Amino acid sequence: MEFPAFVATLNVVLVLLALSSPFEFIQSPTDFGPLNFLQTTNDASEDFGRIVFNTPSAVLRPQSPTEISQLLKFLSASSFSKVTVAAKGVGHSIHGQAQALNGIVVEMGSLPSAIKIHKNGAGEPGFSYADVSGGSLWVELLEESLKHGLAPRSWTDYLYLTVGGTLSNAGISGQTFKHGPQISNVLEMDVVTGKGDLVTCSPTRSSELFNAVLGGLGQFGIITSARILLQEAPERVKWVRAFYDDFDVFTKDQEALVSMADKVDYVEGFIVLSEQSLHSSFVAFPSNLDFAPDFHAEGSPAVYYCIEFVVHNQKQTGESDAEEDQVVEDIAKLLNFIPSRIYSVSVSYFDFLNRVRMEELSLKSRGLWDVSHPWLNMFVPRSGIKKFTELLLGTISPDTFEGPILIYPILRHKWNSNTSAVLPTRAYGEEEEEEEEGEEEEEVVYIVGMLRSANPSVCSRECLEAMLEQNRYISEAAGRSVIGAKQYLPHYAQEQQWRRHFGGKWGRFLARKQEFDPLGILAPGQGIFQRKY
Numbered sequence: 018m019e020f021p022a023f024v025a026t027l028n029v030v031l032v033l034l035a036l037s038s039p040f041e042f043i044q045s046p047t048d049f050g051p052l053n054f055l056q057t058t059n060d061a062s063e064d065f066g067r068i069v070f071n072t073p074s075a076v077l078r079p080q081s082p083t084e085i086s087q088l089l090k091f092l093s094a095s096s097f098s099k100v101t102v103a104a105k106g107v108g109h110s111i112h113g114q115a116q117a118l119n120g121i122v123v124e125m126g127s128l129p130s131a132i133k134i135h136k137n138g139a140g141e142p143g144f145s146y147a148d149v150s151g152g153s154l155w156v157e158l159l160e161e162s163l164k165h166g167l168a169p170r171s172w173t174d175y176l177y178l179t180v181g182g183t184l185s186n187a188g189i190s191g192q193t194f195k196h197g198p199q200i201s202n203v204l205e206m207d208v209v210t211g212k213g214d215l216v217t218c219s220p221t222r223s224s225e226l227f228n229a230v231l232g233g234l235g236q237f238g239i240i241t242s243a244r245i246l247l248q249e250a251p252e253r254v255k256w257v258r259a260f261y262d263d264f265d266v267f268t269k270d271q272e273a274l275v276s277m278a279d280k281v282d283y284v285e286g287f288i289v290l291s292e293q294s295l296h297s298s299f300v301a302f303p304s305n306l307d308f309a310p311d312f313h314a315e316g317s318p319a320v321y322y323c324i325e326f327v328v329h330n331q332k333q334t335g336e337s338d339a340e341e342d343q344v345v346e347d348i349a350k351l352l353n354f355i356p357s358r359i360y361s362v363s364v365s366y367f368d369f370l371n372r373v374r375m376e377e378l379s380l381k382s383r384g385l386w387d388v389s390h391p392w393l394n395m396f397v398p399r400s401g402i403k404k405f406t407e408l409l410l411g412t413i414s415p416d417t418f419e420g421p422i423l424i425y426p427i428l429r430h431k432w433n434s435n436t437s438a439v440l441p442t443r444a445y446g447e448e449e450e451e452e453e454e455g456e457e458e459e460e461v462v463y464i465v466g467m468l469r470s471a472n473p474s475v476c477s478r479e480c481l482e483a484m485l486e487q488n489r490y491i492s493e494a495a496g497r498s499v500i501g502a503k504q505y506l507p508h509y510a511q512e513q514q515w516r517r518h519f520g521g522k523w524g525r526f527l528a529r530k531q532e533f534d535p536l537g538i539l540a541p542g543q544g545i546f547q548r549k550y
């Protein structure tokens with residue numbers, strides 16, 4: 018569409034936006050012709066959390082980055098408009114982060130999704146990589162790259178998330194200790210800034226925008242494509258779970274495992290609250306667990322812990338696993354799990370990475386996927402992890418907590434401190450003064466994911482509110498300096514909380530907003546900035 022015609026169409030949209038209630042202004046989807054504006058849909062006002070439901074005035078299904086650029090250029094130039102714009106991946110946020118109340122939601126999945134793989138020849142300088150649309154799913158990238166014997170190095174636990182959505186946060190999983198988060202594995206991006214500029218950026222080209230957007234919560238630009246680093250993919254993996262009844266031993270062994278990056282390819286772990294959480298801890302383990310502790314017996318621990326680690330097998334299907342078995346055996350000798358409580362299984366690399374999908378399908382078939390998810394994820398410095406776990410276990414009830422509690426270490430040096438993502442520094446003793454500048458930064462940071470579900474058949478709105486209140490309490494108490502934690506996938510109600518979250522990086526975050534989205538058009542659902550006129 019020619020720009021003047023586009024502007025005319027937008028003018029109509031904006032006048033209507035200004036004058037009408039969100040439901041009235043679009044008479045029919047065809048009012049917007051080839052621009053693929055749609056009347057708002059239920060989808061655009063929902064997300065995985067099912068806690069916040071903000072209805073936009075319109076939905077844009079862009080066919081090219083240029084359309085997004087034209088929209089943002091127009092909105093930046095029109096001083097009367099208060100319209101905001103939220104890019105939406107698949108809306109797997111918890112608190113409406115991809116929603117835009119009375120604004121425009123841009124559905125990133127409608128951008129053409131051609132995944133291009135560049136495989137580096139032997140001896141050729143440089144890396145193998147994939148060019149992928151910001152709205153593509155990680156599972157699509159995995160399927161395509163595996164055809165070339167390659168795969169991205171860093172993952173999330175669940176693959177039906179978009180590339181642009183996870184890069185706006187960090188993208189973490191059991192590979193993060195080894196390869197850094199997904200935002201540490203990006204070579205280049207195409208971004209449309211809040212001003213509508215279409216920019217190709219990388220660590221050496223428009224690097225300020227590149228770093229701002231990575232972990233930038235959608236505040237600075239919309240990622241229309243990304244160049245993702247690839248590595249040789251294994252055929253199969255050896256997947257191991259070992260159980261603990263002592264928290265200190267559990268964390269000591271997790272830290273030992275993340276120091277063995279030459280042998281170990283993935284490390285996670287979870288708290289086993291009950292018999293139920295042992296067998297349905299988000300991802301059922303495809304091997305017989307003959308571990309059945311009695312949680313209520315006198316003298317038994319109230320909770321157990323499980324370490325999960327993986328060793329890649331580079332051989333072709335059908336070849337013996339003897340070498341990997343030996344690696345696992347050697348590693349196991351260094352660990353102090355409950356005697357004989359170690360279990361392993363060999364699965365294909367794809368099935369391992371796609372493990373949460375099986376759980377999704379099972380929960381969907383029982384009507385337990387599309388329910389409210391009052392999730393809370395926190396980064397906790399090593400020095401605060403014990404106190405944090407005590408706080409958590411003292412707040413929730415093992416009898417009613419439905420869902421997994423993940424807990425595993427990551428290493429700070431794998432994160433680029435120039436990106437917008439933030440990690441906590443360290444916990445401070447009761448008597449210690451918190452430092453302002455040059456804070457001491459601990460290398461080991463834990464991620465704790467409290468991933469609970471609120472099944473409406475047993476949990477009313479009141480019960481959901483009580484869970485959210487517990488989350489606020491945990492987040493606030495853990496944010497104090499004696500624990501020193503910060504939220505991952507953050508959600509705060511007040512500017513003061515955002516300032517505290519970003520700490521020493523707040524000034525740079527503000528300056529970047531001023532440079533790339535000065536009118537505060539983008540990602541209003543994060544609740545960080547107000548739209549300016």
Ligand code: FAD
Nearest residue numbers: 106107108109110151173174175179181182188189235240
């Ligand atoms: P959305 O929810 O649609 O968007 C998230 C934010 O990013 C919004 O502010 C949106 O405006 C912005 N945004 C979306 N697309 C773009 C774009 N192209 N450019 C700029 N901004 C954009 N996270 C992990 O790190 N590790 C995990 O293991 C993990 N597991 C998960 C498992 C499940 C079942 C679920 C539901 C979520 C999980 N997440 C995990 C969280 C996930 O990373 C976030 O929900 C993330 O936002 C990706 O979801 P999405 O693609 O739907 O993005």
